[in-house]
Amino acid sequence: MSSIELHAAQRDELETIENLMQFYTYDFSEWLPLKLGESGFFNILPMPEYWRHPATRPFLIKVDGELAGFVTVDNRIHLPGADYNIGYLFVSRRFRGRGVARFVVSTLLSQLPGQWQIFHLEANQPARLFWATVMPGLGVGAFTLHQQVVDGHPCTFYRFACPPLSS
Numbered sequence: 001m002s003s004i005e006l007h008a009a010q011r012d013e014l015e016t017i018e019n020l021m022q023f024y025t026y027d028f029s030e031w032l033p034l035k036l037g038e039s040g041f042f043n044i045l046p047m048p049e050y051w052r053h054p055a056t057r058p059f060l061i062k063v064d065g066e067l068a069g070f071v072t073v074d075n076r077i078h079l080p081g082a083d084y085n086i087g088y089l090f091v092s093r094r095f096r097g098r099g100v101a102r103f104v105v106s107t108l109l110s111q112l113p114g115q116w117q118i119f120h121l122e123a124n125q126p127a128r129l130f131w132a133t134v135m136p137g138l139g140v141g142a143f144t145l146h147q148q149v150v151d152g153h154p155c156t157f158y159r160f161a162c163p164p165l166s167s
Contacts, residue, residue: 002063004103009058009070014051017058017070018044024090031123032153050074050087061091061104068095071104073112078148079159083114102134109138113164116140119150119157131158 009017025034025042037043050056055075061068072087086108091100109116118135120127135143135158143160 002098002100003065004068004100005062005065006059006071006104006107007062009060013060014058016060016067017072018046020070020090021088023092024088027090028121028124031121056087059104059108061095061100063095063098063100068092068100069104071108073108077117078119078150078155079117079146079157081115082117082159084112084116086118101130102137105134106138109140109162113162115159115161117157117159119148119155122147122154122156128156131156135160 021044022042025044028034029042034042051058053074057073059071059073061070069089069091071089073084074087075083076085076087077083078085086105089101089104091104105118118131120131122128140160140162143158146157146159148155148157
């Protein structure tokens with residue numbers, strides 16, 4: 001059994017997340033017309049405003065002490081009444097299918113009670129299958145599904161409330 005850790009990224013670790021965004025973008029280039037730049041990298045602009053925003057919470061994911069990905073929680077809400085949104089979730093291919101993303105999402109929900117939205121591009125079949133499988137087992141009770149277009153792309157949204165842990 002692997003040891004999975006989720007820890008809040010410190011200011012000096014944001015560059016690591018921005019580096020991992022190349023791999024995140026590479027994965028998304030399967031569903032969106034994202035192009036490589038002449039240098040061989042995707043032209044990803046630095047996101048200082050995103051990182052500085054008080055509602056943005058970046059986390060690094062490690063498996064057995066090895067960097068395995070990242071996740072961000074923010075308040076970029078598309079459904080009224082939601083407090084939290086998973087902005088980015090990336091698990092390196094080598095660690096996929098091992099329960100890492102499920103652990104990460106479950107941990108975040110237990111740490112941040114409130115109203116949530118989680119969404120994915122409808123064209124992203126792995127995400128569609130992941131969320132359809134994971135959502136019923138997260139213990140959040142009832143959730144609603146919503147279809148909405150974001151930046152011209154059809155998306156599926158999960159909307160639910162995550163109660164505080166009882167003591």
